[in-house]
Amino acid sequence: MxxxxxxxxxxxxxxxxxxxxxxxxxxxxxxxxxxxxxxxxxxxxxxxxxxxxxxxxxxxxxxxxxxxxxxxxxxxxxxxxxxxxxxxxxxxxxxxxxxxxxxxxxxxxxxxxxxxxxxxxxxxxxxxxxxxxxxxxxxxxxxxxxxxxxxxxxxxxxxxxxxxxxxxxxxxxxxxxxxxVPRPGTETAESRPGGSVLGRSLGSVLGVFVALYVLHVGIEAGVGGWEPTHLETVGYGAGAAATATSVYWLMMTVGRFLVAPLALRHSPQTIITVSCAGMTVCLLLASVPWLAPYAYAGVGLFIAPIFPTGLPWLNAAAPRARRAGALVIAASLVGGVVAGPALGRAIEWSGVRAVPLLLCAVSAICLLATLWLIRATRPGSTPP
Missing domain, CATH: 1.20.1250.20 (MFS general substrate transporter like domains)
Incomplete structure (x- = not known):
């Protein structure tokens, strides 16, 4: 290619x-x-x-x-x-x-x-x-x-x-x-990792993939946008908060390089499940002030593989859905746009200290969506 x-x-x-x-x-x-x-x-x-x-x-x-x-x-x-x-x-x-x-x-x-x-x-x-x-x-x-x-x-x-x-x-x-490129439908479902889904279930699978992309990019943008404010609120100086946010973005880049060799040995489903679980735990730990900078760095590390790793899984699960990739990539951009106003409104209601817990709840939904997709795209299965 x-x-x-x-x-x-x-x-x-x-x-x-x-x-x-x-x-x-x-x-x-x-x-x-x-x-x-x-x-x-x-x-x-x-x-x-x-x-x-x-x-x-x-x-x-x-x-x-x-x-x-x-x-x-x-x-x-x-x-x-x-x-x-x-x-x-x-x-x-x-x-x-x-x-x-x-x-x-x-x-x-x-x-x-x-x-x-x-x-x-x-x-x-x-x-x-x-x-x-x-x-x-x-x-x-x-x-x-x-x-x-x-x-x-x-x-x-x-x-x-x-x-x-x-x-x-x-x-x-x-x-x-x-x-x-060869058309996606030229391969059989059995030859692709992760199986494929029936036509009648394709819409629900695509919908959950789109939701996963919107939500995880919302978390990505939410941490990047609100981590400095949250850290300053819990007692860190402006310089330390800015440095911690830079480390978060750096860990996202490092995480993708680290996952590349792992992706040759582990399935996308496994990688995304571990990523969502780790992201959820780190966001929960970020609510503890002395752990917060390190926990946010962990969020960057765990969230890093989700976007690129989900695309091969989607292509394997829905090989004949030609527009599936475009939908989830567009969804990721939409997630970045809506994250700021949506999280800002939630913070007005709950306060800045609740930022990691609000994002933790969204991350838990990402984990549930991933587990649902694993079940729905298992060979020979239909969505529950």
């Missing part, structure tokens, strides 16, 4: 989409000064990016299989490059939002295209490859804010332009991507 050069280029592509997504937040002070924006208006830049990402995933899913994979990925890289450059050079904020939306289209196409191709293109190594690929997203998410810190938020246009230009050499590596 991929030549060695194309594999390297795909990992670089994921570094770029991770960095681009992570650049918006640290650059908000500069947006506000340049365009005289309120905090909520400045936050629309990342929202436009996410909305573009969801639309990009669904749009390119419609085109997947109708046009070649090289054209799909090439168009996505170009859209992200043009959008990032447009955001850097925008003369006003509405133009900047339009450019962020355009960059989001490309982001969604790359996110969907490479995840989908890796999920079907590496055989029994697909889970390992997906964890490695998404670990590079984490490298980019760490790199983006680090560059803003090093050069200053006021220089964000130069950074956006640099990342836009970095997309262009990747186009030369697309020759190493196979242009067509």
């Amino acid at each position: 991929f030549s060695p050069a194309a594999v390297v280029a795909s990992c670089v592509g994921f570094i770029l989409i991770g960095a681009l997504q992570a650049l918006y937040g640290p650059a908000i002070p500069a947006f506000r000064d340049e365009y005289d924006l309120s905090p909520s208006a400045a936050g629309l830049g990342l929202s436009a990016h996410f909305i573009g990402g969801v639309v990009g995933v669904l749009l390119f899913d419609r085109l997947f299989g109708r046009i070649g994979n090289r054209r799909l990925l090439g168009t996505s890289y170009l859209l992200m490059a043009v959008g990032a450059a447009g955001f850097a050079l925008a003369p006003n904020w509405p133009a900047g939002l339009a450019a962020a939306l355009l960059a989001g289209f490309g982001f969604g196409g790359i996110d969907y295209g490479l995840n989908q191709l890796c999920a079907v293109g590496f055989g029994h190594r697909s889970t390992a490859m997906l964890n490695i690929l998404n670990a590079h997203f984490g490298i980019g998410a760490i790199l983006g804010p680090a560059l803003i810190a090093a050069f200053g938020a006021e220089h964000y246009p130069a950074l956006f332009l640099a990342f836009a230009a970095a997309n262009l050499p990747l186009l030369l590596c697309l020759r190493g991507v196979r242009d067509r």
